[in-house]
Amino acid sequence: MHSKAQHQRQPPPPAGPWLWDIFCQVIDNFGDVGVCWRLAADLAARGHTVRLWLDDTQALNWLAPGALEGRWPGVSVRDWSDASKPQVLQGLEPAQVWMESFGCELPTAFVAARALSLGGVLQPVWTNLEYLSAEDFVERCHALPSPVMSGPAKGWTKHFYYPGFTPQTGGLVREPGLLERRGAFRSAERHIFLQSLGLADEGGPLVSLFCYDCAPVAQLLEQLGTQTPPVHLLVTAGKASGLAEHALAQAPDGKSDLRVSFLPLLSQTDFDQLLWACDLNFVRGEDSLVRALWAGQPFVWQIYPQDDGVHRAKLAAFLDFIDAPALVRNWHAQWNGVVPWRGDVPLPMAPEVPWRAWARALQNGLATQTDLVSGLLGFVAERQSVMKK
Ligand code: TRH
Numbered sequence: 001m002h003s004k005a006q007h008q009r010q011p012p013p014p015a016g017p018w019l020w021d022i023f024c025q026v027i028d029n030f031g032d033v034g035v036c037w038r039l040a041a042d043l044a045a046r047g048h049t050v051r052l053w054l055d056d057t058q059a060l061n062w063l064a065p066g067a068l069e070g071r072w073p074g075v076s077v078r079d080w081s082d083a084s085k086p087q088v089l090q091g092l093e094p095a096q097v098w099m100e101s102f103g104c105e106l107p108t109a110f111v112a113a114r115a116l117s118l119g120g121v122l123q124p125v126w127t128n129l130e131y132l133s134a135e136d137f138v139e140r141c142h143a144l145p146s147p148v149m150s151g152p153a154k155g156w157t158k159h160f161y162y163p164g165f166t167p168q169t170g171g172l173v174r175e176p177g178l179l180e181r182r183g184a185f186r187s188a189e190r191h192i193f194l195q196s197l198g199l200a201d202e203g204g205p206l207v208s209l210f211c212y213d214c215a216p217v218a219q220l221l222e223q224l225g226t227q228t229p230p231v232h233l234l235v236t237a238g239k240a241s242g243l244a245e246h247a248l249a250q251a252p253d254g255k256s257d258l259r260v261s262f263l264p265l266l267s268q269t270d271f272d273q274l275l276w277a278c279d280l281n282f283v284r285g286e287d288s289l290v291r292a293l294w295a296g297q298p299f300v301w302q303i304y305p306q307d308d309g310v311h312r313a314k315l316a317a318f319l320d321f322i323d324a325p326a327l328v329r330n331w332h333a334q335w336n337g338v339v340p341w342r343g344d345v346p347l348p349m350a351p352e353v354p355w356r357a358w359a360r361a362l363q364n365g366l367a368t369q370t371d372l373v374s375g376l377l378g379f380v381a382e383r384q385s386v387m388k389k
Pocket of ligand 1 (some may be wrong): 027028029030031032034035063131210236237238264265266267268269271284285286287288289304
């Protein structure tokens with residue numbers, strides 16, 4: 001007879017640590033590099049080693065200070081073009097995992113160098129990181145194989161890895177300890193954070209703004225200017241600040257109680273704290289949405305607009321998944337141009353609006369899922385054991 005202890009399921013053996021090659025081509029904005037950096041930094045913090053191959057490293061200067069100078073333990077940032085140079089490839093230690101992000105293709109010379117070494121027996125686990133979506137197809141497509149049909153790695157297999165909001169998907173990036181750090185961030189920390197940005201904390205409501213060119217910023221500023229107590233708007237550098245400056249220049253004098261501050265480009269660590277500090281966050285794209293969810297504060301998401309309008313289905317799927325109350329849906333509809341601006345949809349700072357409690361509940365619900373990096377490590381370990389058989 002087995003003892004009780006023998007019947008207990010053993011925890012899976014620790015995965016790795018492995019060497020990773022993550023490839024990222026910057027299409028536009030900050031999201032491609034922002035997501036890949038979060039992933040690389042999270043892997044490195046768990047003891048893995050990452051080579052992050054980028055065709056444009058510029059944003060890392062502010063997003064992850066020290067990364068380009070090699071001061072980030074476990075991550076080395078490489079120039080994309082180096083991955084095709086024979087002198088670089090010759091001396092490159094073979095990685096256990098390859099990741100191509102957001103549909104970028106690995107350089108042929110890089111793949112060939114590996115496929116030709118040892119007759120191609122040293123096959124990495126090859127993953128294809130996709131965009132985040134709450135649409136139904138994500139559960140169907142997550143972890144599906146994609147056989148390589150041509151080129152030097154013909155016969156190998158890649159696998160799709162879809163981030164997502166349900167256990168049947170790849171999950172969301174959530175570094176170990178993130179929610180504990182967020183929970184420990186209270187009014188004293190907010191005060192210190194604002195001071196570090198050279199801003200006085202008057203204790204009133206704070207709103208952050210990060211958006212695309214098509215956001216109705218003038219209308220937002222007008223509504224924020226009518227609030228009691230007065231709102232302090234923190235505008236992120238880039239498109240949002242251009243729009244806010246323009247709107248302020250056009251606004252009639254003396255009618256608004258709104259205080260506006262323009263921020264410099266922040267590191268991702270500071271960007272997270274900005275979202276923790278604010279009572280309402282306007283975010284966009286992919287990574288800042290996830291960080292707003294982990295902030296657990298009311299947020300309004302501007303989805304990356306696509307010419308063919310497919311982003312509307314993606315937005316609707318997200319609002320359905322999060323079971324957004326009418327108020328939250330109305331904000332998203334007008335902010336994303338799905339309906340004309342109304343100007344009377346209440347803000348979460350109003351005491352009778354239960355938006356804050358809802359955002360906290362959403363954060364708690366999502367936190368019960370396996371995070372993306374933990375899921376990915378399990379996936380790689382599983383693929384490795386299949387490949388060994
Ligand atoms: O910049 P984005 O609009 O990126 C988008 C999306 O990822 C979209 O899905 C993709 O198709 C497109 O790029 C190509 O928004 P996102 O995803 O929120 O990325 C912004 C990153 O920039 C995020 O990591 C937070 C970071 N950031 C800072 O760290 N400091 C800052 O001051 C600002 C303004 C942003």
